Amino acid sequence: MDDVFQYIDEHSSLYIDRLLHLLRKETLAIQRKGIAEGAEYVVGLLEDIGAVPKLIPLGETTYVVTHLDGSHNHTIGFYNHFDTQPPERLEAWNSPPFDPIVHDGILYGRGATDNKGNLVARICAIEAYKNVRGHLPINVIFLHDGEEEIGSPNMPTFLDQYGELVDKADGWVWEGGDKNSDEQLEIYLGVNGMLGIELEVVTSQEDLHGSRSAIVPNAAWKLIWALNSLKDSSERILVENFYEQVNPPDPDEMAILNSLPIDPVSIKRKYQITEFAGGQSLAKALERQYLYPYLNISGMVSGYQGDGMKCILPHSAKCKLEFFLAPDQDPEKVFSHVSNHFKDHGFDDIVLNPYTTMPPSRTKPTAGFAQLAMELANEIYENGTVVYPIMPGFNPMGLFTKRFGVPAISLGVGNANSRIHQPNENVRVEDFLLGIKFIAALLERLGQSPQSWK
The missing domain is CATH 3.30.70.360 (Alpha-Beta Plaits)
Incomplete structure (x- = not known):
């Protein structure tokens, strides 16, 4: 992958510029503001890499669906969203939220991590691999959502009416994730x-x-x-x-939970609490949180x-x-x-x-798709990874894994202080570029492996 990684480094200014341009678009689903314009910009990004995206207005939102052919029968799906949370409190920002800046290697702007940074990184990864190698090793589907931040209310209707556009994916990489405070990449097997x-x-x-x-x-x-x-x-x-x-967790899921590097003292200090919910131990609280x-x-x-x-x-x-x-x-x-x-x-x-x-979603840690991604991440990321059974919260992942019976994982370009949904949201440039490299390498690893993805 050295040739692809070199190409990414040589084109880093272009990739950062693409992200800066998308961050200038105010795409606020909760206010129904700028969604159509944001979708048009995403279409432009995809056309720039030689794709032919489909723009699908539905209700008060817009979806963008894109297929790119590869040389292998397997198909990977990437889900991202281009809407963001509103920027308030405005007075708490050190720079205007929709006039992004790069300062000391950190890019600041609303959506820098959640989720425009991940969206742009994955598009750039596909372009880099294709331009260097002349073809993609597997087929690719992009699905870009314009209302994830309000719960994707139109997604069930989208899947009912346009499900055939996304049902060929054998596995999904979901919207994003962060590194933790120890610089380990966090990988989530569900939500x-x-x-x-x-x-x-x-x-x-x-x-x-x-x-x-x-x-x-x-x-x-x-x-x-x-x-x-x-x-x-x-x-x-x-x-x-x-x-x-x-269903009770199986031994593999309990092993993942028991391996989490979470210290009770630091958790209490972080949230300024004296006890865990229910007056229970951290172990019991984490079981409830993740299982x-x-x-x-x-x-x-x-x-x-x-x-x-x-x-x-x-x-x-x-x-x-x-x-x-x-x-x-x-x-x-x-x-x-x-x-x-x-x-x-x-x-x-x-x-x-x-x-x-x-609906909820959880992919077994023994699924081939998850194992291949975890193995590669431990090679790419210097400090390794931490794997979680689920990402606390909710998003449309379960609509896909339940309907199509395929695995899904979530990881991304954020850091422990990316401040998603908060003022001064940010992504470190080095993490953004490393995320591009990881996705490019994942394409190759998935294309080379004979392992089943399920």
Whole structure:
């Protein structure tokens, strides 16, 4: 790969310039701002490397799908997104978020890591390999999403209508990842699923004087009692049949978990906490984080929140729940279990509005696709790798692995201080270029290996 790596080094200024240009595009899905323009720029990047991308408007977003032929029957898919989080707080940025700069070898701008840096790196890797070797060793599919940051709500419809454009991929490299503080590349073998539910309870027509609380039910209390029925103090979820689809981890997954270089003291210092959730050990907390489902309350609203006293009885209360799902859990089944739970416990007047559903994904560490990528990463990255069973959070990966039955991993060009979703988001230039080299080398490794990807 020395010839390809040399080509990448010689064209580094071009690759950085491409990223700078894309970072200047304000592509904010949550505001439906700049998505079509961002998609057009991605199309231009792909055309520059000799590809023929398809621009697919759908709903309020736009997808870009691209196929490139290689000399091997295997096909790799790359999923990235070109929308970003809004840049606020603006006053916390050291430079304008959409006027990117390079300072001391670090490129700053909204989307530098999440996810435009990874998007551009992978396109440049394909171009470099093809220009040096004259052909690609395997087939390539690019799928570029314009609304990942708001949960990719149109992705199920896209797959229903255009699934044949992406169903040939034998394995997927997902959007991104980072190096940790020890400069080890983090590789994720999956991602949580998600069920987001808004709960609402209304106990009377309007807010009343607080003195009526002896007679009229208080919506805030009703919601609190309902929430208290969902899990115990050890963080175990108490919804009947909730764990019916949760399979215990196998020895390979436990081995990965037990090898994670995570120190309890440093974790407590990082998050400024005195204990782990549920009062449990770090080992149990990590099992829950990476192998089992868990439940979060992300917000609650009821009654008077201003300064001073206002003696009222709230007539309504709302909250948002986030069930982070483990592999094989079906969000729709979980929603049914939660709905039945409230009815069975006397809370049938609570209205449940699901606002996000996404299936989970996990690729076994023994899958050939994952093993080949992990082996290569340990060769390319000086400090080696750390492998995680899943990436905490959620994204559309599970829609692909579940529907097509193929493996997927996630890794990328970020660093431990890339500050994704925060002011001064950044990517180090050396990591960006090394990410290009890794993807180029991965193409060759996958093309040369007779190993099954599953």
